[in-house]
Amino acid sequence: MNGLRELVSALAQKHGTRRESLLPILQGIQAHEHYLSDDAMVEVARALDLSTAQVYGTATFYSFLVTRPQGRHVIRLCRTITCVMHGKNQLLKELETLLKVRVGETTADGLFTLLETNCLGQCHQGPAILIDDEPYTRLTPERIRVIVAEYQQKAALESENSGLINS
Amino acid sequence: MPHTVNCQIDHLSVNIQPGATILEAARSIHIQIPTLCYHSDLCVAGNCRLCMVEQVGADRLLPACATPVTEGMEILTNSQKVRHARKVMLELLMSEHRSDCTHCYKNGRCELQNLASEYLVQDGRFIDLVPFKNYTIDDLSPSIIKDDAKCIRCQRCVRTCAEIQAVSALAVAHKGAEMKISTFFDLPMAEVVCTNCGQCVTHCPTGALVEKNYIDAVWQAMDDDARHVVVQTAPAVRIALGEALGLEPGQIVTGKMVAALRRLGFDSVLDTDFSADLTIIEEGHELLQRLREVIRDKNPQVKLPMTTSCSPGWIKFLEHLYPDLLPHLSTAKSPQQMFGALAKTYYARRIGMDAKNMVSVSVMPCTAKKFEAARPEMCASGFRDVDYVLTTRELAMMIRQAGIDFLSLPDDEFDSIMGQSSGAGVIFGATGGVMEAALRTVYEVVTGREVPFDGLNIVPVRGLEQVKEAALTISSPLPEWGFLDGVTLKTCVVHGLAGAREVMKKVADGSCDYHFIEIMACPGGCLGGGGQPMPVSDHVREMRARAIYRDDAGKAIRKSHENPDVVKLYEDFLKEPLGHLSHQLLHTHYVARKRY
Numbered sequence: 001m002n003g004l005r006e007l008v009s010a011l012a013q014k015h016g017t018r019r020e021s022l023l024p025i026l027q028g029i030q031a032h033e034h035y036l037s038d039d040a041m042v043e044v045a046r047a048l049d050l051s052t053a054q055v056y057g058t059a060t061f062y063s064f065l066v067t068r069p070q071g072r073h074v075i076r077l078c079r080t081i082t083c084v085m086h087g088k089n090q091l092l093k094e095l096e097t098l099l100k101v102r103v104g105e106t107t108a109d110g111l112f113t114l115l116e117t118n119c120l121g122q123c124h125q126g127p128a129i130l131i132d133d134e135p136y137t138r139l140t141p142e143r144i145r146v147i148v149a150e151y152q153q154k155a156a157l158e159s160e161n162s163g164l165i166n167s
Numbered sequence: 168m169p170h171t172v173n174c175q176i177d178h179l180s181v182n183i184q185p186g187a188t189i190l191e192a193a194r195s196i197h198i199q200i201p202t203l204c205y206h207s208d209l210c211v212a213g214n215c216r217l218c219m220v221e222q223v224g225a226d227r228l229l230p231a232c233a234t235p236v237t238e239g240m241e242i243l244t245n246s247q248k249v250r251h252a253r254k255v256m257l258e259l260l261m262s263e264h265r266s267d268c269t270h271c272y273k274n275g276r277c278e279l280q281n282l283a284s285e286y287l288v289q290d291g292r293f294i295d296l297v298p299f300k301n302y303t304i305d306d307l308s309p310s311i312i313k314d315d316a317k318c319i320r321c322q323r324c325v326r327t328c329a330e331i332q333a334v335s336a337l338a339v340a341h342k343g344a345e346m347k348i349s350t351f352f353d354l355p356m357a358e359v360v361c362t363n364c365g366q367c368v369t370h371c372p373t374g375a376l377v378e379k380n381y382i383d384a385v386w387q388a389m390d391d392d393a394r395h396v397v398v399q400t401a402p403a404v405r406i407a408l409g410e411a412l413g414l415e416p417g418q419i420v421t422g423k424m425v426a427a428l429r430r431l432g433f434d435s436v437l438d439t440d441f442s443a444d445l446t447i448i449e450e451g452h453e454l455l456q457r458l459r460e461v462i463r464d465k466n467p468q469v470k471l472p473m474t475t476s477c478s479p480g481w482i483k484f485l486e487h488l489y490p491d492l493l494p495h496l497s498t499a500k501s502p503q504q505m506f507g508a509l510a511k512t513y514y515a516r517r518i519g520m521d522a523k524n525m526v527s528v529s530v531m532p533c534t535a536k537k538f539e540a541a542r543p544e545m546c547a548s549g550f551r552d553v554d555y556v557l558t559t560r561e562l563a564m565m566i567r568q569a570g571i572d573f574l575s576l577p578d579d580e581f582d583s584i585m586g587q588s589s590g591a592g593v594i595f596g597a598t599g600g601v602m603e604a605a606l607r608t609v610y611e612v613v614t615g616r617e618v619p620f621d622g623l624n625i626v627p628v629r630g631l632e633q634v635k636e637a638a639l640t641i642s643s644p645l646p647e648w649g650f651l652d653g654v655t656l657k658t659c660v661v662h663g664l665a666g667a668r669e670v671m672k673k674v675a676d677g678s679c680d681y682h683f684i685e686i687m688a689c690p691g692g693c694l695g696g697g698g699q700p701m702p703v704s705d706h707v708r709e710m711r712a713r714a715i716y717r718d719d720a721g722k723a724i725r726k727s728h729e730n731p732d733v734v735k736l737y738e739d740f741l742k743e744p745l746g747h748l749s750h751q752l753l754h755t756h757y758v759a760r761k762r763y
Contacts (some may be wrong), residue, residue, distance in 0.1 A: 038352055040761040051335035051360060052351035052763045060340045060349075067352070 365697015422578025480688030507552030558698025
């Protein structure tokens, strides 16, 4: 809780406390915490002299802001017609099998959340996905397996390293 | 720049000031354009699209509420294109609205229903989306019920809560098809900063926000012969009840209201105006005590300015938003709760009734009063002091249910013991009224002379201006109050919580030097309360205020301390203001609540 207050006050210092500062502050919290908790929104309301309902309203309006915990990496699969025609459904099936989750769910290890999104603007090179802020295009089931494996390896390496440091 | 703009609406010439909207121009020549999201109290939203009109020569329809008239504009409000658009808009709105009108609390008083009937809306053009939506009803608040299935998302409530009250307990959340009016995390209204003021209820055009009604419970109490049902009626009810029963705003119907209450079956028909007078005595003496302790004794523990405490919406607002400032609140209970505490003690004894067989009902212009009556500390009599709170609207409904022809009723009078009131009690219903009533008494207690205003009318504190100030210098006081000689008593009157917030910010940072502040949560004071008949506008509030001041001017007794029932109450029972019994029955304490 205390960490949150410091995070919010640092963000408020950076972006200001006017109403238009709300969005960058919420983005900053999400970058840090991966989601906007109720405690975080309370702190933002306090810092900006808004009501919590107003903060909640803004937070729920934007697809890229979330109010529930999600995985460390968010996979957004383009669901628009062009990507569907480029094989989006096969890609989805592969991802669901690979990650053992359905759309909207988070993997048991907390590494990935799988979501669908509206057009990513990559219609000329579909099917496309977005992992966090990184777009991947012209995907096939084979390529997606490699990409997911890369993220998993990186995560494993990181936890190993942090384990080494700890010991 | 021309001083006026000329345009034509439905081939009629209109001449209006620049900046006026098509809607205002049409209304100025008595052409009605249907609206839902528009409300004269609120900023323009332009989201319901019902007021679309045709501009000759233009392809697209224009929203009349959000489009200023321009020179030479030709507007059609009743062309085939407009009629078709209106009907489609209504049908679209209703495709997402649970149209169970026959079991809706707003049945017969719903703006959406009225328009649907006016435009002969039919079924079948659009799919009924209600079954696909996971709508919920929030009925956990003692004051307000929120039913999202009835909501057409016009956002009047959101604008009301933000603009009039500066609370924003309700805001718009989610988007597109999922967009809804929501509290923080969609928590129940009872768990958020909602003050229960009910302004959202009086501004809602549908049944999405309504008061929680206690009509059946009150009927049941009256049907039980073993129960003695006592009713009290607030000052602002008698000047607005008529509106819900076919009269124009601004009619005083006290006599008919008393007659109707008796006909309904209340055993004792008494007056909250009596306890309004009592509130003045207690609160006025508390003010004097605080002045003595601050000015003479220099006691740093005692806080000034003191603020009034009659408006339960205002109290909950302060408990949530400025808990540090709670010591500024007068500890005097509101007239409703003073009445409740006395009804089951003093009154029960006087009429020889066991308080446990008594049911205490109040009729209030207010939804927050329902919450106030349910506060756990409001049991000074050993029982719940006020069992049921009805709004003015609920009383009107009961009068209709009982088949009473209200307008033909002969005038009747309140019962004795707790039924007499002064003009000072009457004006409690208007913004500035408590201040005026308090000054009439306080000045006289201190100086032994009447307040130095023509005909006791303290005009500077009257009217619908959001923040009013008045100063009164005390000269040659009675010896006991010598320390007040030459002191200028600075007062402030605020209505609407948005204004209250500004004033309390000044109190918090010490940038004002008021002694006494009157704050009412609702615009216009209680006369514009969340339990009053609809529709409401500044014009309606103005008419109600005039009625209140007319009522005051016509009273034989104009000062609270001269109310004979109050005088007798002190002689026989309470003994003295701020005495032991007063503290037990008539004063209360407050709790800090979560801001978020």
